[in-house]
Amino acid sequence: xxxxxxxxxxxxxxxxxxxxxxxxxxxxxxxxxxxxxxxxxxxxxxxxxxxxxxxxxxxxxxxxxxxxxxxxxxxxxxxxxxxxxxxxxxxxxxxxxxxxxxxxxxxxxxxxxxxxxxxxxxxxxxxxxxxxxxxxxxxxxxxxxxxxxxxxxxxxxxxxxxxxxxxxxxxxxxxxxxxxxxxxxxx
Amino acid sequence: xxxxxxxxxxxxxxxxxxxxxxxxxxxxxxxxxxxxxxxxxxxxxxxxxxxxxxxxxxxxxxxxxxxxxxxxxxxxxxxxxxxxxxxxxxxxxxxxxxxxxxxxxxxxxxxxxxxxxxxxxxxxxxxxxxxxxxxxxxxxxxxxxxxxxxxxxxxxxxxxxxxxxxxxxxxxxxxxxxxxxxxxxxxxxxxxxxxxxxxxxxxxxxxxxxxxxxxxxxxxxxxxx
Amino acid sequence: xxxxxxxxxxxxxxxxxxxxxxxxxxxxxxxxxxxxxxxxxxxxxxxxxxxxxxxxxxxxxxxxxxxxxxxxxxxxxxxxxxxxxxxxxxxxxxxxxxxxxxxxxxxxxxxxxxxxxxxxxxxxxxxxxxxxxxxxxxxxxxxxxxxxxxxxxxxxxxxxxxxxxxxxxxxxxxxxxxxxxxxxxxxxxxxxxxxxxxxxxxxxxxxxxxxxxxxxxxxxxxxxxxxxxxxxxxxxxxxxxxxxxxxxxxxxxxxxxxxxxxxxxxxxxxxxxxxxxxxxxxxxxxxxxxxxxxxxxxxxxxxxxxxxxxxxxxxxxxxxxxxxxxxxxxxxxxxxxxxxxxxxxxxxxxxxxxxxxxxxxxxxxxxxxxxxxxxxxxxxxxxxxxxxxxxxxxxxxxxxxxxxxxxxxxxxxxxxxxxxxxxxxxxxxxxxxxxxxxxxxxxxxxxxxxxxxxxxxxxxxxxxxxxxxxx
Ligand SMILES: Nc1ncnc2c1ncn2[C@@H]1O[C@H](COP(=O)(O)OP(=O)(O)OP(=O)(O)O)[C@@H](O)[C@H]1O
Ligand SMILES: Nc1ncnc2c1ncn2[C@@H]1O[C@H](COP(=O)(O)OP(=O)(O)OP(=O)(O)O)[C@@H](O)[C@H]1O
Ligand SMILES: [Mg+2]
Ligand SMILES: [Mg+2]
Numbered sequence: 098x099x100x101x102x103x104x105x106x107x108x109x110x111x112x113x114x115x116x117x118x119x120x121x122x123x124x125x126x127x128x129x130x131x132x133x134x135x136x137x138x139x140x141x142x143x144x145x146x147x148x149x150x151x152x153x154x155x156x157x158x159x160x161x162x163x164x165x166x167x168x169x170x171x172x173x174x175x176x177x178x179x180x181x182x183x184x185x186x187x188x189x190x191x192x193x194x195x196x197x198x199x200x201x202x203x204x205x206x207x208x209x210x211x212x213x214x215x216x217x218x219x220x221x222x223x224x225x226x227x228x229x230x231x232x233x234x235x236x237x238x239x240x241x242x243x244x245x246x247x248x249x250x251x252x253x254x255x256x257x258x259x260x261x262x263x264x265x266x267x268x269x270x271x272x273x274x275x276x277x278x279x280x281x282x283x284x
Numbered sequence: 285x286x287x288x289x290x291x292x293x294x295x296x297x298x299x300x301x302x303x304x305x306x307x308x309x310x311x312x313x314x315x316x317x318x319x320x321x322x323x324x325x326x327x328x329x330x331x332x333x334x335x336x337x338x339x340x341x342x343x344x345x346x347x348x349x350x351x352x353x354x355x356x357x358x359x360x361x362x363x364x365x366x367x368x369x370x371x372x373x374x375x376x377x378x379x380x381x382x383x384x385x386x387x388x389x390x391x392x393x394x395x396x397x398x399x400x401x402x403x404x405x406x407x408x409x410x411x412x413x414x415x416x417x418x419x420x421x422x423x424x425x426x427x428x429x430x431x432x433x434x435x436x437x438x439x440x441x442x443x444x445x446x447x448x449x450x451x452x453x454x455x456x457x458x459x460x461x462x463x464x465x466x467x468x469x470x471x472x473x474x475x476x477x478x479x480x481x482x483x484x485x486x487x488x489x490x491x492x493x494x495x496x497x498x499x500x501x502x503x504x505x506x507x508x509x
Numbered sequence: 510x511x512x513x514x515x516x517x518x519x520x521x522x523x524x525x526x527x528x529x530x531x532x533x534x535x536x537x538x539x540x541x542x543x544x545x546x547x548x549x550x551x552x553x554x555x556x557x558x559x560x561x562x563x564x565x566x567x568x569x570x571x572x573x574x575x576x577x578x579x580x581x582x583x584x585x586x587x588x589x590x591x592x593x594x595x596x597x598x599x600x601x602x603x604x605x606x607x608x609x610x611x612x613x614x615x616x617x618x619x620x621x622x623x624x625x626x627x628x629x630x631x632x633x634x635x636x637x638x639x640x641x642x643x644x645x646x647x648x649x650x651x652x653x654x655x656x657x658x659x660x661x662x663x664x665x666x667x668x669x670x671x672x673x674x675x676x677x678x679x680x681x682x683x684x685x686x687x688x689x690x691x692x693x694x695x696x697x698x699x700x701x702x703x704x705x706x707x708x709x710x711x712x713x714x715x716x717x718x719x720x721x722x723x724x725x726x727x728x729x730x731x732x733x734x735x736x737x738x739x740x741x742x743x744x745x746x747x748x749x750x751x752x753x754x755x756x757x758x759x760x761x762x763x764x765x766x767x768x769x770x771x772x773x774x775x776x777x778x779x780x781x782x783x784x785x786x787x788x789x790x791x792x793x794x795x796x797x798x799x800x801x802x803x804x805x806x807x808x809x810x811x812x813x814x815x816x817x818x819x820x821x822x823x824x825x826x827x828x829x830x831x832x833x834x835x836x837x838x839x840x841x842x843x844x845x846x847x848x849x850x851x852x853x854x855x856x857x858x859x860x861x862x863x864x865x866x867x868x869x870x871x872x873x874x875x876x877x878x879x880x881x882x883x884x885x886x887x888x889x890x891x892x893x894x895x896x897x898x899x900x901x902x903x904x905x906x907x908x909x910x911x912x913x914x915x916x917x918x919x920x921x922x923x924x925x926x927x928x929x930x931x932x933x934x935x936x937x938x939x940x941x942x943x944x945x946x947x948x949x950x951x952x953x954x955x956x957x958x959x960x961x962x963x964x965x966x967x968x969x970x971x972x973x974x975x976x977x978x979x980x
Contacts, residue, residue, distance in 0.1 A: 100585040101471070110406050110472050111462035111567070117414030118454035121421045122447075130441065139346030141353035153441065164451065177411070181418070183381055184390065188344040188374075190381025191304040239308040241370050244359040264442075271444035272451070278848055279448070279890045281455055391609075409617070413607035419651060420603075427843050430808060433831050434908070435846050436860045445846065452842060452890065457604060463563050464605035468614075468665055469592030469621035476589075479616055479626040 108167070116161050120174050123157035124181025130154075131187055144245065148257040151232065152264030158204040159224050159265050163273045164282070166216050171208060171224070175201030196235070203231035204265065218270060225266040229258045289329055291492070292484045293388045293396040299492045300380045303499070307373055313365075315503050316372035322495070323379035332386040340382060341375075348374055390415045396482040406472050413461050424453050511579060511594045511672040511705075513537045513560055518574035520552075520559060528572060529555050531730035537673060537707055542699050542719050545709040546735070547726030548923040549895035553709040554600070556726065557677045560707070561597040562586060589621050596671035600678040600921075602658035603651065611637060611653075611661040612646040615668045622669055636668035640694050654795025656687025663694065674698070676708040681920045682839075684793040684950050685746070689715060711923065712953060716740045747952035749789065751974025753961040757781035758944045760822075760834070760912050764813035767797070767804050775801050775811075777970040780963075782912065785942040787934060787958055789949055792965030798948045799839070801965065802914050806836045832862065835905050837915035841897035842890060850892070850900055851885040857907035866941060867907050875903055878929050894921045902930055906937050915947040924954060931958040 130153050137146035161174025179197020187193055207224025208216070233254055237243045242250060276282055291299070303319060327337060348371050355367040384393075391412060398408040428449045432439045439446040470476075514536040519528045529552045537543060537560075547553050558564045559576050562583040576583045578594055599605045608614040615633045624632070637643045640660040645653060650661060659679050666674055674695070680688040696719055698704045710716075717740040725735040761781035767774050774797045782788070790798050804811040807823055807830060815822040817833055825833065838844050847853050854872060861867045876882040879899040884892065889900065902918055919927055935958050938945055949955065962973040 098581060098590045099587045101587045108404075108406055109462075110410050110465065110470065111458055113406055113410030114414050114461050115454055115458035117411050118417060118421065118458055119451065121414060121418055122425070122450040122454060125418075125422055125425060126441070135346050138350040140350055141357045143347075143350035143354040144358070146350070156447075160447070160451075181415075184385050186340065186343075186385070187381075188347045188378060190378035191300050191384070192308075192377040193381065194301060195304055195308065241311075241355065241359075241366060244355065244361065244366050246358060246360055249358060268442060268444060268447075272447045275444055275448040275848070276451055279452070279888050281452060281890050409607060416607065416609050416651075424843075426808065427838065430806070430836070431838070431844055432846050433827055434835055434905075435856055436831070437846055449843075449846075456842070459567065460599065460601065460604035461607065463558070463567055464599060465607050466563060466566075466588045467561055467592065467597045467599075467605075468607070468618040469589040469669060470607075470617075471588040471621065474587060474589060475623065476620045477623045477626055479620055479629055 112165055112167070116165060116170060116174055117177055119161055119164065120157055120177035121181050123160075123174075123178040124185060127154060127178060127182045128185045128187060131182070135188070144240075144242070144249070144253055145256065147236075147240065148253045149260050151257055152260035152262070152268075155200050155204060155228055155232075155261055155265040156269055158201045159207075159221060159269045160272060162205070162208055162224075163216055163221070163269065164276070166213075168209075168213055169205070171205040172198070172201035175204060192239070196232075196239070199235045200228065200232055203228040206231065221266055221270055225258070225261050228265060229254070229261050232261075233257060287330075288485075290387065291326075291488055292400075292482065293384075293393040294400040294482075295484060295488055295492060296384055296388070297393070297397075299496070300384055302496060304377055304380055306500075307376055310503060311366075311369045312503060312506070313368050313372050314506070315499065316369070316376040318499065318502075319376040320372065320379050323376070323383045326383050327379070327386060330387045332382075336386060337382065340378065344374070344378055392482070395480065396484075399478070399482045400484055405470075405474075405476060409465065409470060410462075413465060414458075417457060417461075420457075421453075425450070428453075510539050512539060513576070513578050513583065513595060513673050513705075515559070515576045516574050518559070518576060519572045520555060520564070520569055521572055522555075522569040524570060524572075527730075529569075529730055530559070530732075533574070533730075533732045535724065535732060537705050538721070539672070539705055540699065540703045541705055541721040542696070543705075543707045543722045543724065544713075544716055544720045544740075545707065545724045545726060546711070546713065546739075547709075548728055549711070549921055549926065550893040551726040551728050552730055553726055554677050556732075557597060557675045557707070557709060559584075560673075561595055561675050562588075562591050563597070589623065592618070592622060592669050592671060594671060595673045595675065596666040596669055598659065598662045598666065598674070598676040598679045600681050602655045602662065602679075602682060605662055606650050606658075609649055609651075610647050611642060611650060611664065614650065614661060615665050618665045618669050632668050636664040639667050640664045641690075654687070654793070655682040656684060656691065656794040659683060659687075659691060660694075663691070667698070671704075673705040673707070676706070678709055678711065678921070680710065680712065682794075682917065682950065684791075685952075687794055692716075692719065711921075712951065713740055714953070747956060749952075749956065749959045749962045749973070751961055751972075752786075753788075753972075753974075754783040754786050756784040758784045758911065759818040760816070760944070762805075762813065762815045765804065765811055765815060766813050767800055767809065767811045769800070773968055775804065775965075775970070776968050777801070777813075780970070780972070782944045782946065783961065784944060785938050786960035787938055787945045787947065788961045788963060789947055789955070789959050790963045790965060790970075791949070791952075796965040797968060798965055799916055801970070802836060802916055802948065805914060806830075806834055833910065834912040835908055835910040835914065837901060837905050837913065837918055839916040839920075841894070841901040844901045844904070845889045845897075848888055849885070850881060850887050850889060853889055853900060853904050854885075854907065857904040861907050861909045863909040863941070867909060872907065875906075875933055878933060879903060879926070880929075895923065895926055898922055899926060899930060903933070906933065909941065909943070911943050913943065913945045915945065917948055917950070919949055919951045919955075927951075927954050931955065934958065 157178035158171040158175030162171035176197045179193045183193040204224045206227040210223050211220045352367045352371045356363045359366045394408050397403040518533040520530040521528045606614050608617050619629050640663050642660050723735045765777040803809045
């Protein structure tokens with residue numbers, strides 16, 4: 098009978114399912130989060146609502162990256178979470194997929210900078226920086242930030258970095274520490 | 285059941301993504317309105333539930349108001365015009381998204397992507413198996429919070445334990461599922477037989493391409509010379 | 510003719526540890542019915558997964574010997590070819606399906622095996638018919654009961670036409686009726702289709718006369734053949750005497766009803782939980798037992814009343830409610846909120862409502878009784894299934910809540926552990942006056958510990974042992 102040894106896959110089935118389930122958890126969390134976001138978003142403070150909370154929406158990617166330590170895991174994790182969120186109904190509709198892609202790509206870049214050799218604090222820090230810059234550039238166009246006052250923009254940028262730094266940086270780091278302590282990944 | 289005028293899922297996704305991407309860079313109220321109209325027509329043709337649709341429009345109302353207000357108050361030039369652009373854009377995204385989510389399911393979408401854009405089997409069926417767990421994932425998040433409550437803790441969005449518990453479940457479930465699928469003969473990197481070929485009619489490709497071209501012609505002819 | 514065999518096999522999960530399986534030589538004869546027993550944690554699941562070729566791909570390492578399917582190492586064979594010879598049914602029914610409906614699931618397997626699509630419908634229908642679930646073909650698998658789910662898994666294996674069928678505690682979450690009907694289906698498979706069956710099980714009832722070979726796995730990882738006489742004299746049904754206390758606790762319900770998707774699932778008219786006793790809720794798979802517990806703990810919507818000291822339980826705030834009623838989940842790991850055994854116990858100790866009763870001495874004694882005292886620094890996620898169950902139960906008992914609910918607390922516990930856990934529960938209710946209500950399909954070994962039984966049939970909850978049906 099035919100043997101498997103001659104066909105090694107880069108992405109094992111188990112990894113794909115693991116990644117997808119993480120993304121689904123986040124998709125569901127995002128949806129719940131989206132509802133509370135709506136409360137601030139209904140006011141003129143919407144751009145702040147956007148930037149204060151943005152970090153939450155960027156967690157799935159880096160976390161998936163740290164869990165799987167694979168090229169592309171960050172991007173795919175974030176993208177999938179966004180797709181799930183769209184299917185669960187979100188006010189962003191199709192824009193979800195696009196921003197999921199941009200956010201995933203932005204976070205992935207930080208890991209890519211280290212040549213995917215480093216999966217520790219430093220890489221995570223790079224990832225929060227690349228994520229802040231790229232998502233901000235994207236919002237200049239897509240959410241019309243270009244049309245805001247310049248001072249507001251600076252403020253928004255700082256708020257965004259703090260949010261991403263906390264949620265997609267520090268919090269993800271803590272989660273990763275719990276996972277390593279538990280030993281569930283290195284059985 | 286799907287009728288002949290149901291657009292193929294792969295094609296529909298590409299079409300929606302393309303136009304969503306275009307309007308991300310184009311500031312045009314009329315273009316947004318055209319897309320809103322197109323999406324609405326398609327949604328009515330495919331007989332989605334009015335209730336769901338109305339609910340969707342209603343729920344995003346606060347979001348739309350916030351968008352309007354923020355440009356109206358904070359933008360440097362043309363506040364009303366910009367507010368209208370971004371508010372209609374929001375509804376265009378929403379309805380284009382609904383044109384996918386309310387008319388197709390994950391399964392046909394994945395199988396279609398597998399056939400037409402060569403999404404690998406491992407991803408197609410791995411994602412499908414995971415998506416079938418969606419109701420359990422929702423339940424599990426409640427269980428996680430309830431377990432914490434019982435022991436006098438409460439998990440909020442900023443507590444790492446909440447996510448850690450989710451990862452524990454994800455890992456257990458993914459191992460079990462992957463083992464079970466393998467035991468049901470799923471072989472990574474090998475072919476399977478495809479019992480339900482997904483049709484991608486040529487007329488749909490032509491029709492959607494023509495629509496995209498017309499939209500672009502319309503837009504660029506409207507640009508001030 | 511397909512034979513599956515191991516030869517002086519050693520297997521370990523972590524290379525620095527003692528092998529889980531030790532020098533195992535085993536040959537499954539074609540067309541035979543084999544049973545595997547052994548205490549929990551002895552490695553039954555591990556052995557079955559090795560035979561199915563899933564290990565070492567998914568975990569661990571073979572350190573000596575091999576597993577052969579007709580002279581070829583089974584783990585190297587590509588799954589779609591292997592599945593035509595060896596297939597496996599898993600303990601947890603719900604986690605073995607990739608698709609949403611039975612029909613789709615069987616079709617998925619046939620697709621993997623590269624069957625001709627034109628042949629599929631007939632093949633699927635006849636496999637579903639063989640196990641008697643044709644009417645469920647297009648139902649959502651997740652809405653089926655545990656027993657029905659196991660039948661779907663069996664139908665898949667039948668459609669794939671595997672010669673050797675491995676079953677890992679397939680009845681652990683299944684009611685006695687469903688168990689009997691699955692066993693009958695398996696016997697029919699062996700006798701009419703010449704299949705080889707290998708089952709692991711803790712419960713030996715119902716196997717007498719079916720089994721050709723009985724294997725026993727020991728705690729040191731060695732396997733030997735045991736006498737078939739062990740299967741004789743297994744009592745088939747266990748009845749519980751009604752010793753219900755007339756003194757009642759403050760928790761009761763009136764006209765409790767739960768509807769799911771517009772069908773009435775539960776109707777429980779009037780009952781007060783007795784003071785200081787242990788009750789069991791029984792009933793077939795899918796009867797609504799778990800759902801009932803969810804209603805009691807306010808996790809799902811219901812109509813009617815659940816009262817605590819004559820006040821509606823739903824009016825208590827979640828924090829207060831958590832001091833009244835506790836819930837032991839079916840999956841032990843869901844219960845854990847910290848990292849190590851010690852932290853888990855300490856957290857409960859901090860939260861306990863009676864530090865006079867749960868003194869450090871008592872806790873230490875209980876830990877010893879449950880054989881957990883040497884594991885204090887261990888990470889809870891790396892304990893064996895049985896150890897996790899025991900820790901889960903103890904950490905809930907320490908909370909000292911007036912009402913404790915347990916959903917299948919004994920699944921996967923061996924006889925000794927079962928006895929220890931029940932003794933602990935017994936002493937707890939006797940001395941604190943608190944009440945325990947548990948759901949369990951397992952009945953053997955519980956005879957001396959249960960005070961009353963509620964059964965759920967046709968969506969109604971009855972108290973057993975009373976002349977008039979309770980409603
Ligand atoms: N993936 C794993 N990684 C490390 N250790 C494991 C793993 N799976 C099981 N073990 C350990 O191997 C031992 C044997 O486990 P196994 O599940 O095979 O026992 P079992 O006889 O099936 O028990 P039970 O009756 O409780 O199901 C246990 O001590 C368990 O903790
Ligand atoms: N959303 C739903 N719609 C319809 N039926 C449902 C839904 N959710 C669950 N059910 C059904 O409710 C029934 C009760 O399930 P429950 O888990 O309470 O049963 P159980 O008595 O605990 O069974 P088991 O002994 O297998 O654990 C099952 O038949 C299930 O299929
Ligand atoms: Mg086992
Ligand atoms: Mg149950």
